[in-house]
Amino acid sequence: MDASNSVIVKKGVDAMSEAAANIVKSLTGTATSIGVYNFGSYGTRFKEAMVSSTSIQDQRGASKVLAAIRKYNSNMKLPGSYTSVGQGATNWEGALKNIEDFNKQNPTSKYDVVYFLTDGYPTFSDTTPRGGADDASAGMVHVSDVRYAKEAADRVKQQGTRIQPVLINVHEDFTEPIAKDSTAVFKAKSTYKAAIEAYRQAYGSVPAHLFLPWEQSQENSFVRDVLNKKDADIYTVGERTLLGRGFGDPLASKHDPQPQPDNTRVELNERDWSTWAVAERGPLQMGDVIASEGDSILATTFGDLKRVLAEVALASCAGTVTLMKSVIDAEEKPVPTERLAGWEFKAHTPEGDFLVAQDDSRTTEITDTTDDSGSLTFHIKTDDPNAVPAVQITEIKRNGYSMFRQNSANKAANARCSINYLDGQPAQEIEVADVGDEENQDFQISAKPGAVVICKVVNQKEPENGFFRVDKVDMEGKPLRGARFELWQASDSGIEPQGEAPVWKTGDESKVKLAPGKYLLIETQSPQGYSLLPEAIQFEIVVENGKHTIKLSTGGSAVFVLNSGPDETVDRGFGTYMQVADVQVGTLPKTGGFGVWLWALFGLLVVGAGGVVARRRTA
CATH class of the missing domain: 2.60.40.10 (Immunoglobulins)
Known part of the structure; x- marks a missing residue:
């Protein structure tokens, strides 16, 4: 978005902001990424109002882009923005170099298209020497401003990015002079020597012409407006000027008293274009300098920008x-x-x-x-x-x-x-x-x-199926050899086995993967000197935090399970495990100490006491 002073003067800030925001709002939720840039005398005038390519697939990204547009709007309306010196020119080259730099840094996510919104022609450049040795308050288009903008645009297009210029608040039949680089601008008669010296420092020679816009023309956006109102003088730099004795011959002047000498001509003719300027260019011609021929479009007023931009940016x-x-x-x-x-x-x-x-x-x-x-x-x-x-x-x-x-x-x-x-x-x-x-x-x-x-x-x-292992351990927590288990799928109630055969058995630890669901673990062979589990262990394999884990039922032999959960054994991959206590022949199991069996014994005592109370009530 153009952030030059002319946008402020022509009251186009709100229209520029609304047109850009409309595109963001219309595409929010799509797989679109949008960057917002602003340019004045340099590639970026307000850094806080710039955001590079940001996905607007979600509201968070869209809000970030819209915030940058709002920041552009508020900064442009600050009292100091228009009165600031050296910020309000129009630098097309610097603006396009931002895109070039982003594309270089992000080769896999380059911009597809740049919608280049401007109400003016290029009047300043990053590359030196600048036309007319202009400073950052430049308001005249020079040949070098156009050439540097074209070179930057060509580099961007070679990266695969299309440039779509939108020229604003200008009519198709309007033309603007393109000054020779040898034409320098000075703002007051007292500063003409400084303008000549600045040019000499940049080019090692003196300018061929000096352009003096009169004070009342400062709010004109284009040199053409100034010339049409005859609010400027153009001087040939001659011997008198170099000797400090006055100005050279004015090509056009209507002011009284006239600078001397004065040929009294007030109209520019074809001869003059071959002196201080090379030609005139219309807005579409100028836009095509950075685009492909015929691609530039016009919004003849700021009020028409929202519609025009939407038609081109949202057409697809x-x-x-x-x-x-x-x-x-x-x-x-x-x-x-x-x-x-x-x-x-x-x-x-x-x-x-x-x-x-x-x-x-x-x-x-x-x-x-x-x-x-x-x-x-x-x-x-x-x-x-x-x-x-x-x-x-x-x-x-x-x-x-x-x-x-x-x-x-x-x-x-x-x-x-x-x-x-x-x-x-x-x-x-x-x-x-x-x-x-x-x-x-x-x-x-x-x-x-x-x-x-x-x-x-x-x-x-859907969660991947996982391996399963079960270990039977002794009172010291060491695995016991000789235990064999089978795993059956369980009914919805988790109590009855389903199917004609087990879905897993000892030896399948690295062969069979199990899906989440309800299962019954049955011990079919116990280690020597130990008893089988009295009942099947009822459990369910569930998914938590992206991993399989085990959820034990309160029924069956769940009390014999010491540990269970995700199997973290590296070489086993994704799965679950279970550690089961031993049941020694003729004794209460000791594995796990009182941690398991104290509660089991306490439960039996409670049940026994309940039976005594019941008999007393019956009696």
């Missing part, structure tokens, strides 16, 4: 359905390591050929895959601008993933969708209808021409 978004893919784990937490590229979706418009293919033909069905950000956009086109075609989306199911149902417009569905209007209206959630069977994971929405429909599609990653 109008009538689209954008899918945003994400993956969560069993605990509904994002999986940041999950690759989002390559998810396959099919779009179908059952009411007609409303989908736009890559060759711009229309069809009823398109299949495509998500990009690295998990985004995929289908374009919709209808003959009737008031049509609202139904669009059915099918996600091609992947093993190990299931569709996570969300609420959209207060209704549970396979996706959560909202509609973003291109005129800046707030986004609105829309109803989503599930269609097809669960295996196909379909949903359907209604698309609207001239609007962006954004659907968030979330898949839940």
